[in-house]
Amino acid sequence: MIANDALLKIWNGCLKNEGKQEELFYKLLAPRMMAVCMRYARDRDEAQDILQEGFIKAFKNRFMFRGEGSLEGWIRRIMVHTALSHHRKNAPVVLTDDIAEHTIDHAYRNDSLEAADLLKLINSLPDNYRSVFNMYAIEGYSHQEIGATLGMTEIMSRTSLHRARAILKSKLNKLEINMEYRALA
Numbered sequence: 001m002i003a004n005d006a007l008l009k010i011w012n013g014c015l016k017n018e019g020k021q022e023e024l025f026y027k028l029l030a031p032r033m034m035a036v037c038m039r040y041a042r043d044r045d046e047a048q049d050i051l052q053e054g055f056i057k058a059f060k061n062r063f064m065f066r067g068e069g070s071l072e073g074w075i076r077r078i079m080v081h082t083a084l085s086h087h088r089k090n091a092p093v094v095l096t097d098d099i100a101e102h103t104i105d106h107a108y109r110n111d112s113l114e115a116a117d118l119l120k121l122i123n124s125l126p127d128n129y130r131s132v133f134n135m136y137a138i139e140g141y142s143h144q145e146i147g148a149t150l151g152m153t154e155i156m157s158r159t160s161l162h163r164a165r166a167i168l169k170s171k172l173n174k175l176e177i178n179m180e181y182r183a184l185a
Contacts, residue, residue, distance in 0.1 A: 003071065004070045007025070007029075007071050007072060008027070008071055010024055010025045010060075011025060011071055014059065014062055015062055015063070016056055022059060027057055029075055030055075031050065032072070032076075033054065033055075033075060033076065033079050034048075034051050036076055036079045036080065036083075037050040037051045037054070037079055037083055038078070038119065039119070039122065039130075039134045039138060040083035040084070040086075040087070040130065040131060040134060041083065041123075042123065042127075045134075046060070048085075049086070050079065050082055050083045050086050051079070053082050053086065053109065054075075054078050054079040054082040054083075057076075057078055057082060058075055058078050058088060061078075062162075076139075080134075080135065080139055081149070083131075084129060084131055084135075084149060084150065087127050087131065088151075103166075113174070121168055121171050121172070121175075122134070122168070124171070125164055125167060125168070126151070128160060129160050129161075129163055129164035129167065130164065131150060132146055132150070132157055132160040132161050132164060133160075133161060133164040133165070133168075134151070135150075136157075136161050137161075143157040143158050143161075153173075
């Protein structure tokens with residue numbers, strides 16, 4: 001992990017439109033920001049699009065960073081907002097009562113859940129639930145901030161989080177039963 005001071009030094013080169021510094025900045029942060037984008041995207045291609053769009057926004061608005069907080073945190077926030085923007089453009093946020101069960105990928109290498117497996121389960125959530133879950137549970141946004149960002153009330157944000165957790169719990173329970181069954185077979 002690169003220190004904020006070292007990142008700021010590279011960023012200063014970006015502020016001067018130094019192409020090598022921009023490339024270095026991208027190479028240093030792209031893997032971590034890709035992980036952020038993957039939490040909001042349906043697949044790797046969509047995450048790559050979000051990543052590229054996010055970095056374009058960051059470089060375009062480079063002078064907006066005021067030095068308050070970490071530079072990486074500022075970039076992360078741009079990525080989250082870019083992902084949410086991407087989803088708003090492609091599909092409106094809809095709160096539904098009836099969620100069709102998504103299939104669970106049972107091709108696990110062993111009987112324990114790994115981070116990639118949990119990511120698959122989170123990615124199987126409907127877009128609006130996944131966005132609220134990621135913003136609250138992973139990014140640390142408040143329900144008030146989520147509501148303002150997604151154009152929903154604070155109550156809708158809380159409800160969406162509750163439903164996302166219920167869906168995940170149900171899927172984890174089904175997965176656990178399937179794992180127990182396989183262990184007996």
